[in-house]
Amino acid sequence: MHIAVFSTKPYDRHFLDAANQEAGAPHQLTYLEPRLSRETAVLAKGAQAVCVFVNDAADAAVLEALHAQGVRMLALRCAGFNNVDLAAARRLGLPVGRVPAYSPEAVAEHTVAMIMSLNRNIHRAHARVREGNFALDGLLGFDMKGRTVGVVGTGRIGAAFARIMRGFGCRVLAFDPMPDAELGLDYVPLDRLLAEADIVSLHCPLNPATHHLIDEAAIARMKRGVMLINTSRGAIVDTRAAIKGLKSGAIGHLGLDVYEEEADLFFEDLSGQVLQDDIFARLLTFPNVLITAHQAFFTEDALMAIARTTLDNITCFASTGAPRHEVSVEKLA
Ligand code: NAI
Numbered sequence: 654m655h656i657a658v659f660s661t662k663p664y665d666r667h668f669l670d671a672a673n674q675e676a677g678a679p680h681q682l683t684y685l686e687p688r689l690s691r692e693t694a695v696l697a698k699g700a701q702a703v704c705v706f707v708n709d710a711a712d713a714a715v716l717e718a719l720h721a722q723g724v725r726m727l728a729l730r731c732a733g734f735n736n737v738d739l740a741a742a743r744r745l746g747l748p749v750g751r752v753p754a755y756s757p758e759a760v761a762e763h764t765v766a767m768i769m770s771l772n773r774n775i776h777r778a779h780a781r782v783r784e785g786n787f788a789l790d791g792l793l794g795f796d797m798k799g800r801t802v803g804v805v806g807t808g809r810i811g812a813a814f815a816r817i818m819r820g821f822g823c824r825v826l827a828f829d830p831m832p833d834a835e836l837g838l839d840y841v842p843l844d845r846l847l848a849e850a851d852i853v854s855l856h857c858p859l860n861p862a863t864h865h866l867i868d869e870a871a872i873a874r875m876k877r878g879v880m881l882i883n884t885s886r887g888a889i890v891d892t893r894a895a896i897k898g899l900k901s902g903a904i905g906h907l908g909l910d911v912y913e914e915e916a917d918l919f920f921e922d923l924s925g926q927v928l929q930d931d932i933f934a935r936l937l938t939f940p941n942v943l944i945t946a947h948q949a950f951f952t953e954d955a956l957m958a959i960a961r962t963t964l965d966n967i968t969c970f971a972s973t974g975a976p977r978h979e980v981s982v983e984k985l986a
Contacts, residue, residue, distance in 0.1 A: 654971050655681045656728070657700035659689040659709050662920065664956060665730070669704075672960035679968060688916075694718040702726040702967050707733060707947065708916040713741035720745045726970045730963045731950070733886055734980045735859040750966030750976025754809050756955035761813035763949035764854055764884045767908035771880060771943050772797070791940075795851075798822035803850030805829075805843070805866070806857030806885065812836050814854060826850060829857070847871055852880040859886035869894040878905030884949045887913040892932050899939050907942045910949045919946040 658665065661684040673680050683700060687693040689709035695718070697703050703724050705711060711727060716738060719727070727742065729751040742749050770776050773794040781788070802818045804811045807829040815825050815838055827838040828846045847853065853875065857863050867881065868891040875881075881904055883890050892913050898904035912918070914930055928934050936942050950959075966976035 654679070654702050654967055655683065655700045656702045656704050656967060657683050657685055657697035657724075658704040659685050659687065659693070659697075660706045660920070661686055665706075665960075668956040668960035669964065671957065672964050675961070676964060676968065679971075680964060689715060691715055691718065695722070697724055698722050700724060702728055702970070704728045704730055704963060704967075705736075706920075707731050707736060708920065709736060710916075711737040711742075713738045716741045716745055716747055720747055726750065726967065726976065728963050728966050728976065729980070730959050733858060735886060737980070739980060748970060748974075748976055749980040750963070750970065750978055751980050752959050752962040752966075753978050755950070755958035755962060756952060757809035757813040759952040759955040760810045760856075760884055760949040761817055763910060763945070763951075764810075764814050764856075764882055764908075765817050767882055767884070767910065767943055767945065768797075768852060768854075768880065771906040771908050771941065776943055777940060799824070800851040801826060801849050803828070803846040803853045804838070805846065805853065805855045807833055807836055807838060807840075808856065808858075810884075811854075811856030812838075814856060823852075844874055847874040848876065850879065851876060852882065854882040855885045855889050857885060857889065859888055863889050865889070865891040865894075867891065867895070869897065872898040872903055875903065877903055879903070880906040880908070882908040884908075884910040887911040887915050892936070896932065896935055899942065905941060907936075907939070908944075909936070909942070910945045911947055912936075912944070915947060 666684050669682055673682060685696050689705050689711060691714050694715050697719055703719055727747055727749045732752055734751050737749055774792040778792055798821060800823050802823045802825050804815050804825060804827045807827045818825050825838060826846045826849060827840050828843045832840040866889050872894055895904060895907055899907060966978055969977040
């Protein structure tokens with residue numbers, strides 16, 4: 654199949670080419686650097702499948718434009734699908750494939766890296782030592798053993814994260830509207846989790862129910878000085894409320910791998926430009942905030958698995974009319 658790959662970075666090309674070769678090169682891949690949008694949809698002309706990533710905008714108008722050009726399938730090379738208008742895709746008869754599980758450990762382990770960096774102030778210590786400042790004042794951390802960790806969303810990533818936290822000797826509390834009894838986790842209502850956790854880590858999908866799940870009211874229910882980590886999707890946290898919480902000391906540490914308005918920032922080298930996002934700029938001023946630019950998934954194991962599953966979805970669609978891992982409109986619920 655001819656596939657137009659949007660938002661291509663050198664690493665996407667490397668792993669998709671490797672996966673295509675491995676499968677006997679059944680697909681013709683056209684790599685496009687621009688993000689998919691109403692303006693760039695035309696670049697997919699001639700392709701039967703379009704491959705997109707987290708910040709490509711597959712809204713109704715874009716999907717209509719793609720469909721009119723002959724595109725018959727949308728292949729997400731990610732797990733989340735909040736950037737796709739699934740109702741419009743269904744109306745157009747455009748199946749949407751995704752990569753449900755490539756390496757939950759990649760994201761879970763990055764979450765742990767953020768927690769430990771914030772806890773032990775590794776980000777600050779590194780800068781200090783490079784400056785010849787070997788003072789410890791301000792770098793005080795806490796033992797993880799015995800601390801309470803709240804896991805919001807115990808799907809693949811949340812479950813992997815909970816396993817690691819148990820290994821640290823933490824008490825793990827979990828909240829999920831669909832608890833998984835097999836995980837043997839201590840499920841509690843969200844309010845109790847927020848009230849008791851020293852560290853709250855978000856691993857639920859972004860949907861209408863989780864949009865701004867962590868708002869001013871939720872932060873008010875948390876332990877004073879809580880560590881809040883979001884490696885899920887930016888808009889699950891109300892960033893303005895988080896900034897307010899950081900200023901008042903209600904939030905003691907904030908780790909973000911995702912950000913509400915990341916589509917204008919992440920995955921690009923903007924180091925030569927003036928930062929226009931004042932809210933993001935404010936976040937960068939806090940010593941107890943650590944931000945990574947949506948890199949939790951970014952391991953070689955995960956990228957190879959993503960490439961394989963993405964192409965397999967398209968191969969499966971070519972032979973059966975449906976991707977192996979199809980996102981259905983019901984998933985919106
Ligand atoms: P999953 O589908 O396996 O698990 C999601 C879990 O969240 C499910 O158990 C579901 O019942 C639960 N959930 C749904 N609504 C909830 C709510 N209101 N409160 C609490 N839990 C709720 O998904 P997976 O693979 O664990 O991924 C989780 C999220 O992580 C994805 O939706 C995606 O947004 C994000 N992600 C981030 C990456 C990164 O690089 N930062 C990479 C991959 C995924």
